Amino acid sequence: MSASKQSSTFSAPPLKVLLSLGLSDLLHDRKVSICIMASIVAVVAPLLLLFGLKFGIVSQMRAELLSDPRNLEIRMLASAKLEPTWFEKMRNLEGVGFVMPLTRSLNTIADLFVDSRRFAENVELIPTAINDPVLDGISIPQGRNDVVLSSSAASRLAVKPGERIQLRVTRLHESRTERAQIEVRVLAILPPESFSRPAVFLTLPLLIEVEDFRDGFYVPGSGVETGSALQPRTHFARARIYADKIENVEALANRLLKEGIETSSRLAEIKSVQSIDKVLGIVFGVIAWIAVLGCAASLIGAFMANIDRKRKDLALLRLMGYGRLAMQGYVVMQSAVLTVTGFTVGCLMYLLGSQLFNQMLGEYMKADRFVCRLEPIHFVMALAGALMLALVVAGVGGVVVTKIEPAESLRDL
Template sequence: MLRLALADLWHERVLFLCSALGCAAVLAPLIVLFGLRQGVVAGLRAELLEDPRAREIVSVVNRTLEPALFERLAADPRIAFVVPRTRALSATIVLENPERQGNGIRVELLPTAQDDPVLPGLSVLDQDELVLSATALQRLGLSVGDRVMASVARSRGREREVLTLPMRVGGVAPLAAAARDAAFATVPVLLLAEDFLDGTAPADARPASEAEARRRPFAGFRLHAARLEDVPALDREFRLAGIEVASRAEAVAGLLRLDRNLALLFVAIAGAGGAGYLVSLGVGLWAQVERKRRDLALLSLLGLKRRALLAMPLIQAAAVALAGAALAFGIAAAVATVLNRAFAGTVTGDRPVCLLNAFMAAGAAGVTLAGALVASLLAGLRAAAVAPAEGLAEG
């Protein structure tokens, strides 16, 4: 039956070609639209994911946050990383190159911990180590592994006291993590600087252990969501709880809305265009069955079973669908090449604006094939219902 169905298509190859072209005319724009959605949204999502600050949420108002809150945040599956921070006014420190005494610079002191997303590849940071921004490292004339003197000064009456900590450069922060002069340190170092400025720590004090430091209240936090989709929800929950935060929630929410809107647009266009083509394909196959009723009746009279007659329109519809899908993907690939060259570097950086791959080709062929088989089912049932006597009657 397969050979007979394909031979019939070859006999009427002009009609077959027209049907395949009709399928490609409907399917090619849908593939291009889907490729545009994948390229644009994937490009924007990749840009956000490459930015270590995209999933970051930082509290902006000093509060008294108990250790229990940080335990709950660390246990939340939506949060991949959380580190407490001290008051902003106490989170500054003066760094000095021991070989260039008298040329110290004031930098922002930022908390960090193991697996910090803004410091990829950073191992466990010791308490006597700092990760400096590229600008601070350059101004100090230091390299990774060099010694650096960190100091915090306070005034008590007429006396000026200085807390001095011998530190070492443990790494360089990426430009996206700190564009200005900054130093990342462990939480005990930040707490020591805060306690010294508050007058509760002497000038010869040294950082406490990490476990001891985490048992104290903190003024704020810095956390990173596990997924981009979690950023808007976490931002909203913190604000409802009365904790003011800064995040990229609006940008992330805009990207998610764009993704949903493009998906809705694709479904609407695909549904309208695909339904129209499948109806026309089914009607065309029905018309062919009606036109070939005498031939089908003779085949039935010669012993061809009803299920074979049923399969004939289905096989022909599958051949039309596969040929149309292959032609449509070829056309879409050519259009995608033109679009990617025309919009190179303007929408999604160096990424393609229209993204097509083999999985899309297989998916398009599969969906088209399934739709064609459904559309041809009524024609197949009509072919199977042709009585053998009709061939004799019309003979």
């Protein structure tokens, strides 16, 4: 017999035969397979539920923080002399989302008037521009006479977008009471949750005109022909300052404090959410590591016992011509199949558990809120972690398998 024929006679069967034998072996020893999968399910399902609760609660609290732009605001407590260069520097700082000059507090109040029955006194005047977080998704006033009303101001006036109202400002000039009246157009109305107080969002030039009028200057278009000549504006008293995200609120407030500007913010609420996130993260991490180590130990024990029980069968596969690398692949394949199956069952149990949590605990929360939630990326990461653990365990078992000699299958013959 030629050498080529001998090589063909003693070559190992195809790998697909080995894979088929591995799957058949799992089905034949279904009791052992179920026990191994149960150990995986016992770790995967509780960890997914625990992380789902952590992610659901924290992400909901973060969403509530982000949905309220006041949480991004750093309010100045006192007036200062802020030059235009200061505002330009602030806009270029990392972590700053929006900066807008403000006039003195006394000059940010005006009356709104439609007729004798529809009016609002002492309404707050707030300058706005593009990227204003309060007006997110709302048309931004561009023209001098365009304004956006808060919901409470609009309800007092009973007006709708597109209607025109009168903005009235009063001053005492040379012992005479003078009243400026400017007609403005309601561009849009804010939803109630965006801003609760009666307010008018207007362009900065219009707010400056209000302050100039109150300071006794002549303002064209105000309807009042008296007043001294306007002086070039060199500074502003205050500023509207917003961070670009809640993580930067503290750093921005500390920077302003270093400049001698006292501020207030909702840093306490932000730190509360961050603390909850940190605590839950530590709790989840400790439980996860303990569960993973326990699962790894259980799987290693189960695989070792299974390998020891099937030494003769594995030795027979070696005798059939399968090398060490093929036998390692055999163990890895079985481990991967058991892991994916157990992970799938664990995901199904998580879905049932999360629905139960959301229904039972959701009764104590507002509508459309959730307490247990995971994103698709979380399942992908969890599966990747489970497979990595399975590969490590299979690697330990594979080392044992490679030490089985083919002759072991002949000892009992």
